Amino acid sequence: MKDFLLRKLGNALDASLPFESRQNSQLIQRNLFFQYQEMLSRGAVLPCFRDTGFRVYSQTDEDGLLLYLFALIGFTNRVVLDIAAGLPSGGNTTNLITNWGCHALLVEGSAQLVAEAGVFYQRHADTWLSPPRLRQAWVTAENINQLITEEGFSGEIDLFSLDVDGVDYWLWESLDAVLPRVVMVEYQDLFYPDESVTVPYRPDFDRFSVHPDYFGASLSAFVKLARRKGYRLVGCNRYGFNAFFVRNDLAGSFLPEVSVQSCLTHPKVLAARDAKRAELLELPWEVV
Incomplete structure (x- = not known):
């Protein structure tokens, strides 16, 4: 059943498709969502987290992975925060906004990308009545909480997505305006599991x-930070550069913690590490 549903999804993904196709995508996703919940309720063996991924709008398979997580832990207020949201095509939260009715704050540094995202959501049949909040801003550790509260967001939210390609570690460390149930961050996949490092903090980073691959933090660094904040690593995306964390008070028995090593095994990760690691190690990294 799951394979059939995922094949059908491939035919109904984009806002530019006819209304019937978009509706078909929503129905297929809901069937899959409730199938996961039904399996959980009767104690059936759940699929491996990594096998649940698929792409609707996301860059790789993040949409399916997020759908699986929220099927198991449930939605609450359906509020999501996306820092460095970029364009809706390739966005981590677009599917949740358009197909699951999530209310979002999307923060992006590029004024052009903010304008293009605004047009997308204003024209989309499922968001034009209530589009997400869009904020153009350069996010720093000093202003992240103020930016969020100024837009009316605070307290518990369902999802926090972070993909700045910069001082991501320091931004999550500083965040306290909201309390996410799920956190998704991009990590620097060129480091080994025992290396806990990040780029040093600069507000104008x-x-x-410096170098196009000089950004972010190792997965081990994010895992240490997550544990301090009360989260556990439950998996990564297909290619091993986006990590998913769930708050420790949620679904511990059926969303177990996984190792850093398990997220650093894809051939893409191994090939890039061999090709780029030596050059990047010459740049300054801060141990955390």
Whole structure:
């Protein structure tokens, strides 16, 4: 049943498709969502987290992974926060906003990308009546909480997505305006599991002024930070660069913690590590 549903999803993904196709996508996703919940309720063996991924709008298979997580832990207020949201195509939260009715704050540094995202959501049949909040801003450890509260967001939310390609570690460390149930972060996959490092903090950090691959933090660093904040690593995306954390008070028995090593095994990760690691190690990294 799951394989059939995922094949059907491939035919109904984009807002530009006819209304019937978009509705078909929503129905298929809901069938899959309730199938997961039914399996959980009767104590059936649940699928492996990594096998539940698929792409609707996300860059790789993050949409399916998030759908699986929320099927198991449930939605609460359906509020999501996306820092460095980029364009809706390739976005981590677009599917939740358009197909699951989530209310979102999307923060992006590029004014052009914010304008293009605004047009997308204003024209989309499922968001034009109540589009997400869009905020153009350069996010720093000093202003992240103020930016969020100024837009009317605070307290518990369902999802926090972070993909700045910069000082991501320091932004999550500083975040306290909201309490996410699920956190998704992009990590630097060129480091080994025992290396806990991040780029040093600068509010004006720009990776392109140093090296295009000089950004972020190792997965081990994020795992340490997550544990301090009360979260556990439950998996990663298909290619091993986006990590998913669930708050420790949620679904511990059926969303167990996984190792850092398990998220660093894809051939893409191994090939990039061999090709780029030596060059990047010459740049300054801070041990955390």
